[in-house]
Amino acid sequence: MSKNKLLSGPYLLFILCGTVIPLLAILYYALVDKNGSFTLRNIASVAEPVHLKALGLSLLLAFICTVICLLLAFPLGLLLRKSGGKNKGFVIFMLILPMWMNFLLRTIAWKVLLQKTGVINSILAALGISNGINIINTPYAVVLGMVYDFLPFMILPIYNVMIKIDNSLVEAAYDLGASSFKVMKDVLLPLSMPGIISGITMTFVPAMTTFAISQILGGGNIYLIGNIIELEFLHGGSRNVGSGLSMVMMVFILISMALLNKFDKNGEGTVI
Amino acid sequence: MKKAGKILYVGLIFLFLYLPILTLVVLSFNDSERTTGVWRGFTLRWFEEIFQREDILEALFNTLLIALIASVVATIVGVAACVGIQAMTTRTKKVVLQLTNIPMVNAEIVTAISLLLTFAMFGISLGLGTILFSHICFCLPYVILNVLPKLRQTGVSAYEAARDLGATPVKAFFSVVLPDIMPGVSTGFLMSFTMSVDDFVITYFTRGAGINTLSTLIYSQQKVGIRSSLCALSTVIFLLVLLILLVRMFVIDRIGRTQTVKGGS
């Protein structure tokens, strides 16, 4: 049996070279300057107004995106749950299918749709609404793109958890006198919590760190922390500063996740 | 009335999810060289142009080549790793599994720059090789997380029974264990392939100059507008996948039914 352990050798090598060393590399680059001597400047550079603004905007937009996704996905989960488990395969198929169109293209399609002379405004004009919606190249468009790209990642875990909730629990709550709202609040919501938590994680982290969505729908005017890091690494900035900012970003993600977990634990105790 | 509202809600969400796809499909028939919001008439020429544009063909080739090699390597390394992980002590296993989870929960851009820095640190020049290595790294967790639970279900008893009946360890693995964990292996492989084809961020950071996959090619054109032939190619891929999934669903449905009939009799 101990010989079998050797079979994981190649994988451990991949973990070492592809996960452990790279993470240490970020740490190293974040703590040295161009010449390799120790400095805290890279990390302190987050205090620069441009960086601070980008970090703040990233947190804000990711938060708004997560809340909207949750508000859209939870009722959808409730409705799809009611339609029963026999449609499960079809529902998941319908949710996953869009992912087979390249996500950049799908985001670019929104750019086309939202343009001043784009499809949506043409339709609105035909309906007699002349002003139309003018959100392209604004944070609103970026949030829309985020919601669009990450909504399935909120819906899927919530739906997966909800569909497994035994219907007799719902019936038991009704039987004990609960109204529909009470059943939702006391039974379905707390029991969906694991799905909601993983949905929030799967939505918040990519939204917080994206640079492509803000680039495409922000028209180059909107800088999220991801855009700053991209600039530092690929467009003539400093890798050290980029690493420093990445470290700070990771810290903020970890804090958010910790808050989420704390909320979850509190939630479990006080749901009633 | 209440029911109509519910159907409307579900319908609107799915409209939201499918509207851009519909747009792209329509745009690939639009008689305009690059994507715009203006309809200039119906044409099929972008579907022809796919085969004439070298940049598109090369990106397609790179995308498929990287996805194929990365998912095959990840599957082989991953399955072997699972067998090894099973044999580990509980504590080591826990550490390995936590390390496995890192690329799954980490932000893509962080994974990407961490790999980029590592290549830079060791003086490895960026190219197809670095993309491949990076893709294998982020595909591996999908294989492991799909195969390990199956392997746990199978347990050692089937393997030991095969050994008891005279099979060599290798023979026992391929004749008894592998068929049993095959669903997990194929899911892991397919997820790896999909993730690799779909990847943008990691490829974008770890590719060398002049190397493009479909994702990076699309991104490079996003400011000036996407070539309509690129839309056409995506439409073809999308419809192809749709067809495969529908056939698969139909076949699985039928197999499932015949199995229940057999089980029932």
Next chain:
Amino acid sequence: MANILELVHVSKSFDNEMVLDDLNLEIKENTFMTLLGPSGCGKTTTLRIIGGFTTPDSGKVLFEGRDITNLPPNKRHLNTVFQKYALFPHMNVGDNIAYGLKISGKSKSYIDSKIDYALKLVNMDGYKNRAVTQLSGGQQQRIAIARAIVNEPKVLLLDEPLGALDLKLRQDMQYELIRLKNELGITFIYVTHDQEEALTMSDTVVVMNQGYIQQMGSPENIYNEPENAFVATFIGDSNIIDSIMIHDELVRICGVNFPCVDKGFGVNKPVDVVIRPEDVILDEVGKGQLDGVVTHLIFKGVHYEMEVMAGGFEWLVQSTVLQPVGKEVSLRVDPFNIQIMNKPASEDEEAVVVDV
């Protein structure tokens, strides 16, 4: 005693399949009534209609004379103990029991005393703060009952509550349920496919099949005087033999005339005869009413079970006296142990509609 619940001409079908067909049922106050039948007989649907989880296609449900057919379950003064307990996994034992009381806005002190009372009643004292997921099946069942009864329902619905428990626990819980019913003084409506459970606990047993009530009566009545072949075979073992009613109090079984006690079936009329295996007495050849040969023998613990070929019919016989295979014996049946039933006119009528 007054009727607490009435089902009037209730019909229900799912996907064009008739599950209940014009069902009429009256349930008296303070009785233990069991709906008994094989799966798919409509017993669970009947219970769900009473609980409010299923709406009948036609017909009415009356609760204390009031029409509650379209009242949702949360507005009904009855509570259900679910098949798989359906305890809320994210709440502890106390919170589960308190749930209904909190919704009806009871005071905290009232709720606390009710929880203690209910836990004592189901012998689960001191479990208030336990997680329900840590409880065994039997304990979960008790909590499920406690959660239902603290709301002081006038009727408690129980949907195969003992189905998931092992044999020993099931028998213990049967006694517990009888005790509970007597202490609470409310109506229990119990659904099961287990005839032993039904006979042990009930005041009234309703045997159902294919959406119809086959027979309704006391356990003794159902067992001793089954009204048709379905009831006779479903409840216990029995010999059901094609026979001819010669005239009142005389029936020809397997070509031999047996005196019996039934009247009013007409003259020379084909009938079904039910004889319980324990009512067949074996004697030496020539001394009984019908001679035959023992063909099979099994030791069952309390008694021996034998099959005797006699008069062209394989008789099932239970006796504490062993008769070896191949031995020639003679059968005897006391007149009051012969139960005469009308033959069903058709397959469909096997599900006789009984107006109660």
